[in-house]
Amino acid sequence: MTDEQERTSAEPVRVGVLGARGRMGIEVCKAVDAADDLELVAMVDQGDGLFAASDAGAEVVVDFTTPDVVMDNLHWCIDQGINAVVGTTGFTEQRLDRVRGWLARKPGVGVVIAPNFGIGAVLMMQFAARAARHFESVEIIEQHHPRKLDAPSGTATHTARQIARARAEAGLGPVPDATRDEVPGARGAEIDGVRVHAVRATGLVAHQEVLFGTTGETLTIRHDSYDRASFMPGVLLAVRAVRNRPGLTVGLDTLLD
Amino acid sequence: MTDEQERTSAEPVRVGVLGARGRMGIEVCKAVDAADDLELVAMVDQGDGLFAASDAGAEVVVDFTTPDVVMDNLHWCIDQGINAVVGTTGFTEQRLDRVRGWLARKPGVGVVIAPNFGIGAVLMMQFAARAARHFESVEIIEQHHPRKLDAPSGTATHTARQIARARAEAGLGPVPDATRDEVPGARGAEIDGVRVHAVRATGLVAHQEVLFGTTGETLTIRHDSYDRASFMPGVLLAVRAVRNRPGLTVGLDTLLD
């Protein structure tokens, strides 16, 4: 427990949850409830009024709702001076700009919007981007359950793009590859010059490995996600940090520094 | 050291090496020389006469030569009553039949011909074939240095075929896969219905992973080969076994039982 957490534990942060009966919302309520330094003061879902959160004195609201209501929710929070942590998807640059506009008029309020609250996944991508310019070879192998519709995963595609950008900045050329005789698909998909392999098997949950290679050595960064609860440490991290971060923060990255 | 090895160590097996100055031949000579229960009595290469081996009293000859001379070498060994262990490539069914014909006339002589002397690789394939009928999902990921010309590797293709056959025998249908939206190549190459992914990176040597999955669990069999010396335990195993195995033995499999 950090110094900051200990200090505030005398007076827990009051937290409201929007989308409290959804899959993620239920997990957030459980996690907030279990944390000594946080207090769950409002559980709001479809049909409930947002004022349940302000009436209960929520200092931070966590929003795992849907793209069609999240903008109204956020506008209302900022108006009320309530900080917000948002895991709802569908944020375009245009939407982010509107949020920035609302925040400009409420300088004390903080909003954290993150597409991925998995601390492990975010660190994996950070480390991959950082390692990228030191290795001439790199490939990504992601592994998921066989009910997944897209291949490769969004996280793998995002990782590949970040690696490609880091390589370009470091002046690295193409990855060495002498393959001349390939059964189609063997060498994977190419995302901005980075090879990505998608494995699908019953029993798997969500896993990703980034393999870097240079003369005589390899460095592998692997993330294994076993269940939805894996997002909770990231959500709690944001809940604890958002009151000290006025304005808009996009992504968990800066909160991890 | 096994009982058998200890017993025979009093009187080491006399071994000749054909192709003794080739890459593999050099390793074989070193390995035979280092083994207490074997004695290196002849090193034969291009330009030397085969009779150097028989004159030296070789009981077993190891042949790592080339497809164009190996049949003559074998014919000569069998005629001389010398057992042979052969790692030279290029054996078709027709060639194997000719060897069987020569052996039929020399009932005491044994010949072991193996495409792969890596004990680890052979066991990996055996285990994979055995596990195949108990798991609804299976995929292969092979990883090699980037100078390799073919993708996937011959070992991966061979493993996929053995798995496919075992699945068919067990009445298993296709591997489950809901992928609808694929960047071309992401899901790998398809070999007899088994997905195979080929990773290439500087620093890697030769590695293969077979991943099996069923409800709630996965089983992974992984083989890592670090250098050419990895074939030597298999060669020595064959050298020790061949005198007790008259006739033709193809592959290391049966010697491992």
Next chain:
Amino acid sequence: MTDEQERTSAEPVRVGVLGARGRMGIEVCKAVDAADDLELVAMVDQGDGLFAASDAGAEVVVDFTTPDVVMDNLHWCIDQGINAVVGTTGFTEQRLDRVRGWLARKPGVGVVIAPNFGIGAVLMMQFAARAARHFESVEIIEQHHPRKLDAPSGTATHTARQIARARAEAGLGPVPDATRDEVPGARGAEIDGVRVHAVRATGLVAHQEVLFGTTGETLTIRHDSYDRASFMPGVLLAVRAVRNRPGLTVGLDTLLD
């Protein structure tokens, strides 16, 4: 789906579950219910009479109860001519002998008693025992959640003992190890001469890796268990097989052949 399964699917096997409201029993009921070739005809738990199973025409009974009632349950099943698949723990050699005695008087009835229904775990141990005599080095690394009380796990200890026996039979001496300067515990626990390392970390479920090494290569067999459902394919395998296996079968091993 195998030929046998297809044939019997016209007439599903009638299955009763004892301990139906326990953690494992609930999973068994779900799994039987979901299988096309099986029919769940009785769910029996504490307070219910066993005759609910025979009245419902159960051909196979699955028992996940407790050591204090399982012997009575089994005696009753055998008397009734109902085949049984037993996952309840606590079977000593003495208890197994009593079961054999009961079965001797009912030659048509089959009983399968298994300490572990995870197909992956059972295959891992089989493969490990088989590989053991071909590699001079071997170590086990098991990884579990940090709430586990014992280290190493029962499965790891059992695997180590099987490996040690296989090494002894092959005449292998001690594993090579030049360690002279060791921080206590670094080299793990020694179980019959095999080093076993127990890793504990939040986020992990139940995992085990057996690493074999010889000159220039390693072979790794890894099992990952993600949830309790992983035992169900093994339970169903036994349910399908037990009617054709009169007498007592201990362990899943022979059913996998």
Next chain:
Amino acid sequence: MTDEQERTSAEPVRVGVLGARGRMGIEVCKAVDAADDLELVAMVDQGDGLFAASDAGAEVVVDFTTPDVVMDNLHWCIDQGINAVVGTTGFTEQRLDRVRGWLARKPGVGVVIAPNFGIGAVLMMQFAARAARHFESVEIIEQHHPRKLDAPSGTATHTARQIARARAEAGLGPVPDATRDEVPGARGAEIDGVRVHAVRATGLVAHQEVLFGTTGETLTIRHDSYDRASFMPGVLLAVRAVRNRPGLTVGLDTLLD
């Protein structure tokens, strides 16, 4: 190839090697020789005079010698205004202070002294230290060939210490561990509260895995070193950077930023 490398490739950096006939020195000579932007101008070993390097116009000297001569070599280089990259071991704080003293009188000269030139190993340690404060669990598994005398390895011990420091700074308490019944050694060695497991097996070279865990997810950072050549990219990185880094730089870390 980076912009900087391309620019300087018109006029290669002139490099001398001290300890040129040692194991590492031979590799350095090969690596310098193979790099387009570097020129090997002097190979100096025991019995040769150091002035061979200055006479040949060396701008950078690489020193892989022994602790008893390295201080004299460095003093001479700094006096001559030649930059130095040093992989020789045995540098205490006292020795580093003496080097700093010599450099104070030669403000344009740069010296890089690194205990480990493996880029992968250095990044692994950096990433581990950075991830440490975000995960409640962490363990280290290092794997080496069985001829190694110490367990755990120096790199593993160093990594554990860095992780322990990062955890302390973040206010994290002890790693959760409910183990009550342990076969001695199963839970590994304890280095500053971090559990470290040392695996030894024939076939392995030098490998290390750092496993982090939190609710529902794990993050693994793994480094595999296959041969001595793996240090060369780090040596060349230092050779290219040292002329622009006057004063003393200890460790490869800052050069990787």
